[in-house]
Amino acid sequence: MSTATHRTTPSTPGAEEPLLRVQDLSVVYEPVGAPATRAVREVSFEVGRGEFVGLVGESGSGKSTLGFALTALSKPPARIESGSILFGDVDIASMSAEELRTQRQGGFAMVLQAGMNTLSPVRTIRKHFHDIFAAHRHVAPGDRDDRAAELVGRVSLGPEVLDRYPFELSGGMRQRVTIALALSLEPQLMVFDEPTTALDVLVQHAVMDTIRELQAQEGFTAILISHDLGVVLESAHRVMVMHDGRVVEDAPSEDILRRPQHEYTRMLLSHFADPRAEHVALPGLEAPVAGTATSAPSASSSPAAGGGLELRVQGVSKSFGAPRRGAQPVLAVDDVSFTLAAGGATALVGQSGSGKSTLAKLITGVEKPTAGTIHVGDAEVGSLRRKELRDLRRSVQMVFQDPYAALNPLSTVEYTLTRALTNLTDLRGNALRKRLHELLETVGLTPAAQFAAKLPHQLSGGQRQRVVIARALAADPQVIIADEPVSMLDVSLRAGVLALLRDLRERTGMSLLYITHDLLSARLITDDILVLHDGRVVESGPTAEVMRHPQDEYTIRLLDAIPDPARVHGARPDRGDLP
Amino acid sequence: MRYMLQRAGWFLLTLWAAITLNFLLPRMMPGSPADAALAKLAQNGPVTEQTRKAVEAQLGVPDGNLLQQYLDYLHQVVTLDFGVSYAFYPEPVTGLVLQALPYTLILVGLVTIAAFVIGTLLGVLAAWKRGTWMDALPAVGGSFLGTFPYFWTALLLLFFLGYVGHLFPTFGAYSATTVPGFSWAFIEDALYHAALPATTMLVTSLGGWIIGMRNAMITTLGEDHVTFAEANGIPGRTVALKYAARNAILPNLTGFGMALGGVVGGSVLVEQVFGYPGIGFLLFNAVTGQDYPLMQAIFLMITVSVLVANLLVDIMYGILDPRTRR
Incomplete structure (x- = not known):
């Protein structure tokens, strides 16, 4: 199957003069009082008219810096050090501010990462459109409202959003508005910088569909910057892989998928797998095979001291008071029952708002259920007093999503762990020190003495998450609740942390409740799965079984939302081809 | 609503x-x-x-x-009946306060508003032109002047521009020869007398507003919606005022509300140094004369005006920040 048959663009890339020619571009960061770093190093490439190019890399690879340079948005401390960016026949890198400003209409537009902040919180959507129209005067004043309505229609929104403020819209709607605003410039080039990263899985999927459709209809040239190889491979015709400020590979998507040349590309690909496949494996981590789903590991190996506790959730509901008078109370968790066997691993999946985090709060006793009971071992969480709750916290520990926020930036690793140990155990002095080093070794931070002295900012995201896990392990917990522990980490670090969680479970026999929206990681480290939707369990069963043969419509939608490059580039790649 | x-x-x-x-x-x-x-x-x-x-x-x-x-x-x-003053017996307290209030409202009130407006504008400019002299001058100058104690600046101005230079009057709110009333001559005379105290307060309070606004503005300038507005080619002035400053000013409004509420209390030190017959001057006399009814009335008035100013700020917030209207 040739690549060309899949192209939906009106023009054939490369057949005419390229739209964008980047030559030996270097961008340097020169912060005051800190050594300069070169984020983009001598990058050269061309992008043809109507092409859809992906730019992939992990955090720190320089991909966003490059995107900002391409749209002439580099701000101090970032500075274009050398090289040129030819857009048509003008060099963006050496243009005056006012020339640049006028170039933006009918030139290049940028869609920033989805978030609360891409729109001014105090301006209505209509005002945002009017500001752009007034700045470039490319739409006559009488036609501006109609044009704005037409543009939001283009991204599947109704004209009523024009009179809303950004905070009145959902994350997905805000990102659609952002795209419509960029589109209102009638740009030849659109750069999308992680356009769906902060969005929910299903919304992410829908917004990406919109971007692809728009690109096909409008024929603009698109550059999609993302850390997610799956999303990029599914959308782009051509993919550039960035590593350490350099483009290490630049090839058609299909070649990247099937014949990756650079080892970094291969590494990224190796961390990409389809949870629906029969065999799922990441480097150093293999999922239990479907049908032979393992039970608690205690069956095979004798668990170390502590072991796991059984977690029994029976008919639990939690409703929160109505947010406003007259509104309905919110039923965050609706009649959920499940049992996590001692030493077992259960995944709780669903998009945000599905009630999975509320369930975690109920289990740890932070919130009390409106109905139903939760047992950890023999203790019933809802009936515990303050002191007993303290004991419960010793046996049930949480690992949080954001390793950057979960550690005090001013405390060394040693201090963080010492606090946890003195609070939760009777260890003091040398015994405490010994245990602290043991913990660091357990989570793979060796040599322990060296890591103990570090501050959080001196650690990578993966290392920080390991410290968070070590802190959770301080009291020898029997149940670990991990709430999206790898979603903030680079793909190459995820497998390591996931493998750590799995190994810990096997070694200590503790039970693991794994909360996530990421089905792949659930497939890799859990035996059973519960799919939550609007507070209800819509499907449950052995993880491999549910992924291979989903029954519920919502589970199927979640699985379908996973980017599938194979859908675009022919048959699914045989894993044997990949290193 | x-x-x-x-x-x-x-x-x-x-x-x-x-x-x-x-x-x-x-x-x-x-x-x-x-x-x-x-x-x-x-x-x-x-x-x-x-x-x-x-x-x-x-x-x-x-x-x-x-x-x-x-x-x-x-x-x-x-009924605004606070009894008779002890210090100025047998004047009724209400009459004394009403006599002093206009001077304070006009002097301290106008200066507070002017300091806020000028300081905020300079702060916006400083942040927008960050790193240039337009940033360095107001930011450094403002904080330098802001560290001067009120009364010391007052004494300096009084000495050089009053006693030595004879450019401005050194005492009171109007000359002994003018008759208070709505005449041009009186207003001119009153403004002339207010110049030194007003300059003192302006000079010492400006720095705070400049630096507060500059810092809030720099934070806002780093936000995505400002970058996005620039990416859409919206002119610099619009981005600075309608996007960045419009958002950055919100936290400063609280400070402004508190300052406005304090206006009624007058500025004890400044009014004392310049012998300016405002509320601050009155309060000082009430305290030294152990004039309880007068003190109580002034304290009540200060409390009420702080509350009113806070209400006004809340309402302003409601208008300026749609998020609070929920």
């Missing part, structure tokens, strides 16, 4: 609490104003029981139970 009503409700509740506290606090203090007055009289010789009764009657020392007193007090508050 709901938001406004809610704010107004809270305002009334705090107002009532403040008025009640103002009633209770003096009653919890040991001794009575009559004791203080009698102690003064006792310096000239023994005081008879009749004198004591007469003084108490004259000062209106309250009788009846606490509830009755409270109701009387509320009635007084509503």
Whole structure:
């Protein structure tokens, strides 16, 4: 199957003069009082008219810096050090501010990462459109409202959003508005910088569909910057892989998928797998095979001291008071029952708002259920007093999503762990020190003495998450609740942390409740799965079984939302081809 | 609308609490104003029981139970009758306050508003032109001047521009020869007299506003919506004012509200140094003369105006920040 048959663009890339020619571009960061770093190093490439190019890399690879340079948005401390960016026949890198400003209409537009902040919180959507129209005067004043309505229609929104403020819209709607605003410039080039990263899985999927459709209809040239190889491979015709400020590979998507040349590309690909496949494996981590789903590991190996506790959730509901008078109370968790066997691993999946985090709060006793009971071992969480709750916290520990926020930036690793140990155990002095080093070794931070002295900012995201896990392990917990522990980490670090969680479970026999929206990681480290939707369990069963043969419509939608490059580039790649 | 009503409700509740506290606090203090007055009289010789009764009657020392007193007090508050001043006997307190209020409102009020407006604009400019002289001059200059104590700046100005230079009058709100009233001559004279105190307060308070706004603005300039507006080719001036400053000013409004509320209290030091007959001057005299009715009235007025200023800021917030209207 040739690549060309899949192209939906009106023009054939490369057949005419390229739209964008980047030559030996270097961008340097020169912060005051800190050594300069070169984020983009001598990058050269061309992008043809109507092409859809992906730019992939992990955090720190320089991909966003490059995107900002391409749209002439580099701000101090970032500075274009050398090289040129030819857009048509003008060099963006050496243009005056006012020339640049006028170039933006009918030139290049940028869609920033989805978030609360891409729109001014105090301006209505209509005002945002009017500001752009007034700045470039490319739409006559009488036609501006109609044009704005037409543009939001283009991204599947109704004209009523024009009179809303950004905070009145959902994350997905805000990102659609952002795209419509960029589109209102009638740009030849659109750069999308992680356009769906902060969005929910299903919304992410829908917004990406919109971007692809728009690109096909409008024929603009698109550059999609993302850390997610799956999303990029599914959308782009051509993919550039960035590593350490350099483009290490630049090839058609299909070649990247099937014949990756650079080892970094291969590494990224190796961390990409389809949870629906029969065999799922990441480097150093293999999922239990479907049908032979393992039970608690205690069956095979004798668990170390502590072991796991059984977690029994029976008919639990939690409703929160109505947010406003007259509104309905919110039923965050609706009649959920499940049992996590001692030493077992259960995944709780669903998009945000599905009630999975509320369930975690109920289990740890932070919130009390409106109905139903939760047992950890023999203790019933809802009936515990303050002191007993303290004991419960010793046996049930949480690992949080954001390793950057979960550690005090001013405390060394040693201090963080010492606090946890003195609070939760009777260890003091040398015994405490010994245990602290043991913990660091357990989570793979060796040599322990060296890591103990570090501050959080001196650690990578993966290392920080390991410290968070070590802190959770301080009291020898029997149940670990991990709430999206790898979603903030680079793909190459995820497998390591996931493998750590799995190994810990096997070694200590503790039970693991794994909360996530990421089905792949659930497939890799859990035996059973519960799919939550609007507070209800819509499907449950052995993880491999549910992924291979989903029954519920919502589970199927979640699985379908996973980017599938194979859908675009022919048959699914045989894993044997990949290193 | 709901938001406004809610704010107004809270305002009334705090107002009532403040008025009640103002009633209770003096009653919890040991001794009575009559004791203080009698102690003064006792310096000239023994005081008879009749004198004591007469003084108490004259000062209106309250009788009846606490509830009755409270109701009387509320009635007084509503009718703005705060009794007779001791220090300026037998002037009624209300009259004294009303006489001083316009001077303070115009001097301190206008200066506070001017300092806020000028300081905020300079702060916006400093942040927008970050790293240039337009940033360095107001930021460094403002904080340098802001570190000067009020009264010291006042003394310097008074000495050089008043006594040495004879450029400005050194005392009072108007010349002895002008008659207060709505005449051009009087207004001109009053402005002339207000120049030095106004300059003092402006110079010392400007720095705070500049730096507050500059810092808030720099944070806002780093936000995505500003970058996105630039990416859309919106002109710099629009981005600076409608996007960045419009958002950055919100936290500063709270500070402005508090400053406005404090206006009524006058500026004790400045008014004292310049002999300016405003509320601050009056308050100083009330305190030194142990003039309880006057003090109580001024304190109540300060409390109420702080509350009113806060209500105004809340309402402004409601208009400027759609997120608070929920």
